[in-house]
Amino acid sequence: MMNRRYxxxxxxSTYITIxxxxxxxxxxxxxxxxxxxxxxxxxxxxxxxxxxLLTTPFLIFFVGSIFHFHIYLxxxxxxxxxxxxxxxxxxxxxxxxFSGISIQILMxxxxxxxxxxxxxxxxxxxxxxxxxxxxxxxxxx
Amino acid sequence: MGILILKKILAIKYIRGGFILLSFYLxxxxxxxxxxxxxxxKFPGCIVTESVLFLATEQVSKMxxxxxxxxxxxxxxxxxxxxxxxxxxxxxxxxxxRTLKQFVLFEVLDNRIIFIEVLKFLEPxxxxxxxxxxxxxxxxxxxxxxxxxxGVSGATLTSNSIKYLAxxxxxxxxxxxx
Numbered sequence: 001m002m003n004r005r006y007x008x009x010x011x012x013s014t015y016i017t018i019x020x021x022x023x024x025x026x027x028x029x030x031x032x033x034x035x036x037x038x039x040x041x042x043x044x045x046x047x048x049x050x051x052x053l054l055t056t057p058f059l060i061f062f063v064g065s066i067f068h069f070h071i072y073l074x075x076x077x078x079x080x081x082x083x084x085x086x087x088x089x090x091x092x093x094x095x096x097x098f099s100g101i102s103i104q105i106l107m108x109x110x111x112x113x114x115x116x117x118x119x120x121x122x123x124x125x126x127x128x129x130x131x132x133x134x135x136x137x138x139x140x141x
Numbered sequence: 142m143g144i145l146i147l148k149k150i151l152a153i154k155y156i157r158g159g160f161i162l163l164s165f166y167l168x169x170x171x172x173x174x175x176x177x178x179x180x181x182x183k184f185p186g187c188i189v190t191e192s193v194l195f196l197a198t199e200q201v202s203k204m205x206x207x208x209x210x211x212x213x214x215x216x217x218x219x220x221x222x223x224x225x226x227x228x229x230x231x232x233x234x235x236x237x238x239r240t241l242k243q244f245v246l247f248e249v250l251d252n253r254i255i256f257i258e259v260l261k262f263l264e265p266x267x268x269x270x271x272x273x274x275x276x277x278x279x280x281x282x283x284x285x286x287x288x289x290x291x292g293v294s295g296a297t298l299t300s301n302s303i304k305y306l307a308x309x310x311x312x313x314x315x316x317x318x319x
Contacts, residue, residue, distance in 0.1 A: 037233055040263065112239075
């Protein structure tokens with residue numbers, strides 16, 4: 001059983017990051033504006049990107065803490081089997097985090113485009129797996 | 142059962158309609174003037190006329206083969222500028238540097254770039270290239286010489302983007318001349 005002290009920050013940072021991510025994705029891809037020199041990104045894209053980059057380290061930190069206090073302990077003592085949604089969460093999170101970092105550091109536009117696609121797909125999977133894991137966990141309590 | 146499904150579909154349509162309205166609201170134009178108006182204001186005393194260029198499939202294919210990583214288009218606007226007796230051609234081109242765009246003005250005379258200005262730079266300003274580096278493009282005679290221009294360390298993506306846009310302006314200018 002997971003302690004509420006550890007789970008609440010993870011849930012909070014996850015849902016905040018998901019919310020900002022979804023709004024950013026929508027505004028970036030569907031809400032361009034006619035600027036003074038042509039079509040450009042919506043004026044919310046820049047602050048939302050900044051907010052996304054600010055909240056994500058918190059998510060990574062709290063997921064790290066849950067790995068330490070929840071996943072690692074389960075694996076070490078073999079007290080309880082990891083749920084399939086848990087495995088999928090670990091896989092999609094690693095993919096999401098690394099593709100996200102790649103977008104910020106890669107030089108090649110082609111590879112960066114691929115990283116963006118991987119990030120979007122991994123994030124979409126992460127959201128679904130997270131929802132399933134969270135609500136199934138609540139049911140079993 | 143059928144009525145229930147129909148109601149659900151109608152509800153989705155309603156939400157979609159609301160979403161589109163919200164998008165329109167968010168996407169509403171914040172500037173009343175167009176690129177043409179802004180260029181006319183930028184060059185007072187000159188006559189600036191707008192034209193459009195539709196590229197043929199093979200011309201777009203050539204662009205895609207040279208710059209595979211860039212998002213190309215088959216439609217471009219260009220502007221003829223007439224100051225006293227001097228006629229030049231203007232291109233306002235944009236490109237995504239990393240995740241945000243830059244807008245660059247190119248003035249071309251006899252298939253040679255004579256003026257470049259970064260009109261708008263949406264990435265952090267420390268990655269913006271200095272005007273003295275842009276002057277390196279003024280001496281170029283043709284498209285092949287663009288590769289000889291050195292990039293800017295610390296602003297590699299920006300300088301690559303400028304090189305691509307310079308190539309694009311000369312390429313489009315070459316097509317217009319034909």
